Amino acid sequence: MFNSSPIIVGLELGTSKVCAVVGQLSDGGVLNIIGLGQSRSRAIRKGEIVNASDVAEDIRNAIVEAEQMADVEIRSVYLGVTGGHIRGFNNRGFHSVVSADREIAPEDVHDVIKNAKAINLSAENRVVHVVRQHFSVDGQNGIADPVGMFGARLEVDVHVVHGQFTRLQNPIRAVKGVQIDVENIVFTGLASSLALLSNEQKELGALVIDIGGGTTEFIVYSAGTIKHTGVLAIGGDHISNDLGYGLKVPLPMAEKLKIEHGSAVVDDSDKGIAIQLPCETGLPDRTIQVGHLRRIMSLRVEEILELVNEEIEGTGLREYMRAGAFLCGGGARISQIDKVASRILGMPASIGRTNSMSGLKSALDQPEFSTAIGLVKFGSFEQQKHLHRTGPLHALKSRFSQFFRVG
Secondary structure, three states: HHHOEEEEEEEEOOEEEEEEEEEEEOOOOOOOOEEEEEOOOOEOOOOEEHHHHHHHHHHHHHHHHHHHHHHOOOOOOEEEEOOOOEEEEEEEEEOOOOOOOEEEOOOHHHHHHHHHHOOOOOOOOEEEEEEEEEEOOOOOOEEEEOOOOOOOOOEEEEHHHEEEHHHHHHHHHHOOOOOOEEEEEEEHHHHHHHHOOOOOHHHHHHEEEEEEOEEEEEEEEEEOEEEEEEOOOHHHHHHHHHHHHOOOOOOHHHHHHHHHHOOOOHHHHOOEEEEEEEOOOOOOOOOHHHHHHHHHHHHHHHHHHHHHHHHOOOOHHHHOOOOEEEOOOHHHHHOOOOHHHHHHOOOEEEEEEOOOOOHHHHHHHHHHHHHHHHHHHHHHHHHHHHHOHHHHHHHHHHHHHHOOOOO
């Protein structure tokens, strides 16, 4: 079975690309990236499938390429999920310790977490993650592990990520349709944060913003745990669309201009610089102004970052993000986007870099691979926990199988 194998595969079904990354755990627990497969994404809009047969072919192409590079057979994956339906919120669970001496046992921890998971969601929604934050014992907050402590009232704070069942089911069915099992689904914003942030940065507090082709995910850490998550159904494709309309060029040309000449900032030095467009059959030669191109781009980039900023403002967590903001996804390649992010968010901002792994480091140390690498890291954490046969993991797998009929 796959679970006994050291091979771990992350699969991202993105709006711009389908990407499979293959990792392998060494005996010492070091994650080594050994394979990468990509396929242009033709049938995903705003992070969600719009044509199942095309997506199946794109998945198959990416998997085959990854198998050939890693020289392995891929049987199952950790699958990234996103979309405008994904939501996150914080919740608290309560439990009364009933043992005679009031010593907190593992069973009490299990029960309080179970109570925190008892969330009144609408019938069409399902939980994707319940991330433990901190415990509290008789009003004493900030406890990482209460087992062995004495108390009458045990509480736990958790962050819950959930989404619509049918829209979560669609990517799972697409993967299973090409005879690949799904080990687990993972919110792509969470995956990206696992790829980029060190434990120290999580403790200091950090914001990760993943600007993909059709969505922008963001996630806030404070005191080492997840405090907030969100998704915007807007991304790099919207910038390309704006350029197509504003410059009156076809979308492929707009995408090319964005990559080759784009910037999130309009400088005085851009004035007077023109780009000669290639002559197309039946159309006269024409030029466009670099300043005009970058002005269009800057407006959309600022809008995306301002929408993130508005949501962050409402959390009250800004002062706790001392490590600053980290940008990833294909949108992070836009020149000077980190400067714009720093100005709008009011904190240091930089392009995130993957960490704590070896292997195809140079090939994968690009912001657009953060999600797929993070999916592999998520899988490595799960597989290491599985070796210890922890109760919470078994419960997680059981819940996943029940909700999504996989496993």
